[in-house]
Amino acid sequence: MLKYDSKYMFSPKIKEKAIKKEDLFDFKKNGFKDSLTFRKLIYDDTSKIKEIGNRIKSKFSTYVVVGIGGSDLGSRTIESAISTKNGLEVKFIGENTDPDEIADFFKGIDLKSTIFNIVSKSGETVEIIANFLYIKNIIYSSLGNKGVSENIVITTSSPGSTLHKLSQEYDINVIEGVADVGDRFSVLSVIGLLTAHVLGCDIDKFLEGARSIDDKTNSNSPNENDALMFAELNYLSFQNLGKNISVLMPYSQNLRNFGFWYRQLWAESLGKKLSNSGDIVHFGLTPVASVGSTDQHSQIQLYNEGPNDKIITFIEVDKFKNDLEIKALDSLVSYLNGKTFSDIIHTERLATSISLMENGISNGTLHIDEITEFSLGELFYFFELAVSYIGDFANINTFDQPGVEKGKEYMYSMLLKPGFEEQKKHLDEIINENI
Numbered sequence: 001m002l003k004y005d006s007k008y009m010f011s012p013k014i015k016e017k018a019i020k021k022e023d024l025f026d027f028k029k030n031g032f033k034d035s036l037t038f039r040k041l042i043y044d045d046t047s048k049i050k051e052i053g054n055r056i057k058s059k060f061s062t063y064v065v066v067g068i069g070g071s072d073l074g075s076r077t078i079e080s081a082i083s084t085k086n087g088l089e090v091k092f093i094g095e096n097t098d099p100d101e102i103a104d105f106f107k108g109i110d111l112k113s114t115i116f117n118i119v120s121k122s123g124e125t126v127e128i129i130a131n132f133l134y135i136k137n138i139i140y141s142s143l144g145n146k147g148v149s150e151n152i153v154i155t156t157s158s159p160g161s162t163l164h165k166l167s168q169e170y171d172i173n174v175i176e177g178v179a180d181v182g183d184r185f186s187v188l189s190v191i192g193l194l195t196a197h198v199l200g201c202d203i204d205k206f207l208e209g210a211r212s213i214d215d216k217t218n219s220n221s222p223n224e225n226d227a228l229m230f231a232e233l234n235y236l237s238f239q240n241l242g243k244n245i246s247v248l249m250p251y252s253q254n255l256r257n258f259g260f261w262y263r264q265l266w267a268e269s270l271g272k273k274l275s276n277s278g279d280i281v282h283f284g285l286t287p288v289a290s291v292g293s294t295d296q297h298s299q300i301q302l303y304n305e306g307p308n309d310k311i312i313t314f315i316e317v318d319k320f321k322n323d324l325e326i327k328a329l330d331s332l333v334s335y336l337n338g339k340t341f342s343d344i345i346h347t348e349r350l351a352t353s354i355s356l357m358e359n360g361i362s363n364g365t366l367h368i369d370e371i372t373e374f375s376l377g378e379l380f381y382f383f384e385l386a387v388s389y390i391g392d393f394a395n396i397n398t399f400d401q402p403g404v405e406k407g408k409e410y411m412y413s414m415l416l417k418p419g420f421e422e423q424k425k426h427l428d429e430i431i432n433e434n435i
């Protein structure tokens with residue numbers, strides 16, 4: 001079971017930069033849990049996802065996710081975290097419009113045995129539309145119209161969107177996404193779970209893990225609800241102590257991508273200019289995705305001796321799938337004899353945590369038993385919940401992302417998309433301005 005060890009957030013050694021236990025508060029907001037639209041996903045029936053996944057598995061050997069942001073990061077996290085896969089090979093393209101990456105990607109693809117799932121909640125994202133058009137043309141050239149309609153599927157929640165219309169034009173099947181849940185909160189739906197099923201995972205276990213965290217939210221006390229404790233500590237560190245950086249550092253290579261998933265969830269949900277009452281607040285702790293032990297040799301110097309403006313959270317995997325013993329008979333290295341790689345990685349995490357604490361840097365550790373479907377479900381839901389609590393404490397809208405829109409409008413106007421003529425005029429003035 002996931003556990004949050006927050007001891008070193010309160011240590012007296014952290015002095016004036018530590019949170020005081022008396023600042024913690026009970027969270028009593030009627031209807032909060034029911035207002036979380038992503039919550040209903042974890043009680044959903046998964047048979048439809050399995051049915052679609054089984055059809056895909058029976059016909060293809062490679063499954064490619066073509067998505068960006070919340071339509072991509074959850075699937076990537078699952079693919080890299082779960083190592084005991086017995087399903088299809090899963091690949092990713094579409095999170096960028098880097099032509100070199102795309103050209104190289106197709107050099108290693110056997111189109112006939114590959115299905116491309118074009119995932120876009122809005123059905124309007126330019127990176128995904130561009131990738132879709134490129135993929136469609138490649139498939140058409142070698143497999144014709146039949147290939148286009150059989151080797152591509154589109155997942156979207158937006159009927160009437162550009163991608164949806166294109167699906168009708170090219171006779172491509174559409175998988176229905178989730179309508180009222182934001183992309184970055186959608187990993188525990190068809191968006192992440194179809195990838196998981198195709199990989200050969202037990203998708204119900206993800207939801208079981210998430211539900212075990214949800215059960216704890218019946219308590220309003222941070223001492224009984226770890227996600228609430230974690231949220232309060234982050235929020236109070238920002239409000240009371242001016243810490244505005246949140247570092248997540250799993251000590252696990254397989255959880256490296258979890259850091260990228262967390263980074264989007266945290267940044268888009270919590271970085272907000274306006275409060276719900278319309279006041280300018282510029283709220284947000286900048287998320288940093290780090291990985292141990294690698295970043296001990298890259299980032300820890302800064303975390304330990306740079307500005308004391310961070311709250312650091314480690315993820316410890318209590319039991320790894322493999323345990324490799326080291327034989328070290330040479331006297332120079334005999335201290336390692338009989339130790340395992342897990343002994344070393346656990347020791348590194350603990351040593352780093354203590355050295356930071358002694359230096360006055362608050363840090364906490366999330367423990368998971370092993371990396372499994374269940375514990376990934378716990379982790380995903382823990383962070384979705386924690387982010388929702390923090391947004392609520394800060395009185396901001398956790399679920400929108402207005403700061404992303406302006407850049408998108410400018411890009412569309414520069415690419416001459418119809419409907420953006422006004423923005424184009426405005427941009428031309430700026431670009432030609434003589435400063």
Ligand code: PA5
Pocket residue numbers: 068069070071119120121122123124125128182183184268401
């Ligand atoms: O959180 C968000 O809404 C965004 O970052 C999206 O994940 C990203 O823009 C992709 O959107 P879509 O799935 O609509 O293509």
